[in-house]
Amino acid sequence: xxxxxKIDFKTLGLRDALDLxxxxxxxAMDRYGEFADSMELHHTPAAAKFFRFMKGIxxxxxAKLRGRREELYPNVPRVVTREMIYDIEAPETHxxxxxxxxxxxxxxxxxxxxKAFEFFDAALKQVKDxxxxxxxxxxxxxxxxxxxxxKKMIAKLPPDDAGDIADYEDPPVMx
Amino acid sequence: MKEPTVLPTYQAKDFKxxxxxxxxxxxxxxxxxxxxxxxxxxxxRAPHDIAFVSGxxxxxxxxxxxxxxxxxxxHGRALPIAQGIxxxxxxxxxxxxxxxxxxxxxxxxxxxHAIRRNLDLTYIVMDNxxxxxxxGQLSPTSPKGLHTxxxxxxxxxxxxxxxxxxxxxxxxxxxxxxxxxMAGLAEIIxxxxxxxxxxxxxxxxxxxxxxxxxxxxxxxxxxxxPLKSIGHDQTSRIAAMxxxxxxxxxLHTGVFYRNPAPAPTxxxxxxxxxxxxxxxxxxxxxxxxxxxxx
Numbered sequence: 001x002x003x004x005x006k007i008d009f010k011t012l013g014l015r016d017a018l019d020l021x022x023x024x025x026x027x028a029m030d031r032y033g034e035f036a037d038s039m040e041l042h043h044t045p046a047a048a049k050f051f052r053f054m055k056g057i058x059x060x061x062x063a064k065l066r067g068r069r070e071e072l073y074p075n076v077p078r079v080v081t082r083e084m085i086y087d088i089e090a091p092e093t094h095x096x097x098x099x100x101x102x103x104x105x106x107x108x109x110x111x112x113x114x115k116a117f118e119f120f121d122a123a124l125k126q127v128k129d130x131x132x133x134x135x136x137x138x139x140x141x142x143x144x145x146x147x148x149x150x151k152k153m154i155a156k157l158p159p160d161d162a163g164d165i166a167d168y169e170d171p172p173v174m175x
Numbered sequence: 176m177k178e179p180t181v182l183p184t185y186q187a188k189d190f191k192x193x194x195x196x197x198x199x200x201x202x203x204x205x206x207x208x209x210x211x212x213x214x215x216x217x218x219x220r221a222p223h224d225i226a227f228v229s230g231x232x233x234x235x236x237x238x239x240x241x242x243x244x245x246x247x248x249x250h251g252r253a254l255p256i257a258q259g260i261x262x263x264x265x266x267x268x269x270x271x272x273x274x275x276x277x278x279x280x281x282x283x284x285x286x287x288h289a290i291r292r293n294l295d296l297t298y299i300v301m302d303n304x305x306x307x308x309x310x311g312q313l314s315p316t317s318p319k320g321l322h323t324x325x326x327x328x329x330x331x332x333x334x335x336x337x338x339x340x341x342x343x344x345x346x347x348x349x350x351x352x353x354x355x356x357m358a359g360l361a362e363i364i365x366x367x368x369x370x371x372x373x374x375x376x377x378x379x380x381x382x383x384x385x386x387x388x389x390x391x392x393x394x395x396x397x398x399x400x401p402l403k404s405i406g407h408d409q410t411s412r413i414a415a416m417x418x419x420x421x422x423x424x425x426l427h428t429g430v431f432y433r434n435p436a437p438a439p440t441x442x443x444x445x446x447x448x449x450x451x452x453x454x455x456x457x458x459x460x461x462x463x464x465x466x467x468x469x
Contacts, residue, residue: 005358034205038195081186082186082187083187083361094201094202094205094393095201
């Protein structure tokens with residue numbers, strides 16, 4: 001499955017790479033926000049709370065990259081777009097479930113961090129520009145750190161309720 | 176990186192409305208709507224130049240989640256309404272969406288007529304093989320043997336094959352996608368919109384609540400066979416029909432058929448006829464004279 005369209009990593013420069021990294025964070029931020037909304041609508045508060053928290057984290061990452069980009073390339077318009085990337089750090093749309101636990105939500109997030117690590121790792125093998133190489137290596141290593149953080153959060157969780165999620169009712173949602 | 180000289184006018188987020196989808200978490204339709212946003216961004220038409228018509232069902236909520244003009248209409252009647260809209264305002268880009276029940280059961284009789292008229296419409300069916308909104312009844316594309324609330328001992332009926340159905344009636348563009356391949360699905364929808372005439376896209380969009388486990392997105396990813404990878408000739412209707420017979424057994428994704436010489440659309444012919452008649456038409460101020468004896 002393709003993860004990018006119209007991006008040639010061999011010729012990718014630092015400005016576009018920074019923009020791409022920001023878009024990856026933005027995509028993840030939006031997806032976590034959508035998941036949180038969906039969980040709130042479907043009476044799944046623990047997962048909603050975690051996804052909302054993750055939205056905030058991705059927002060911070062995006063802001064950090066944006067600051068760096070503005071410092072290096074002030075007022076230079078962006079030429080890469082969101083349509084060029086597909087679910088790189090964003091968890092996939094089909095993953096949440098109604099009545100999922102906080103643990104289930106954290107596992108989705110862990111999967112997304114692994115996916116992002118694999119993306120930067122694979123891209124690094126094609127990248128030629130040393131600046132882009134440095135950035136992607138840094139981002140790849142950050143994904144590893146994030147994985148460890150999520151694993152620690154999972155370890156701290158109390159045991160899940162022994163009930164089956166199918167036993168809980170999901171009352172109809174009005175719109 | 177090679178820089179585009181012209182930046183796209185619209186981005187996917189420009190087509191996303193503020194309405195929050197109420198689909199069950201994990202529904203395949205979440206992926207479909209994302210693919211639609213991306214396809215529309217690639218097309219580059221303004222949201223106010225697009226009309227999105229649907230019938231009734233979970234997937235028929237989709238127009239509301241876009242910034243295009245939306246009409247969540249009557250069960251099974253999305254196609255006649257869309258045809259009316261296209262004829263009344265040919266400049267609009269008209270998309271039609273619905274589920275397999277809406278399209279091939281309640282609205283099944285409208286599909287052949289929309290195809291033979293060949294208006295420039297893109298019809299996206301989210302085929303989940305079940306009536307999900309009404310809590311899991313047998314639908315026209317449910318596989319034989321499926322246990323549902325209306326087929327407790329297993330369905331005795333053969334399913335409708337949407338690909339073969341639309342190919343047999345002469346659709347100029349027939350494709351299939353899945354949200355398991357978002358990039359592929361967005362590309363298919365974009366191609367369908369660009370096709371000049373009736374274009375049909377069957378999207379295998381799993382129902383997370385009442386669907387079978389082997390029909391969920393992860394299973395699709397493992398099972399899907401992109402047509403590009405098997406060297407399928409998309410200009411051959413016969414080759415397309417041959418492959419379409421594997422519906423339900425194999426998950427082929429991509430363009431099954433694209434008419435290499437698309438026929439004139441009904442809407443274009445209507446406009447031509449209107450122009451021809453306008454030349455001979457009596458001026459407005461003389462219309463009454465036709466009915467008054469002097």
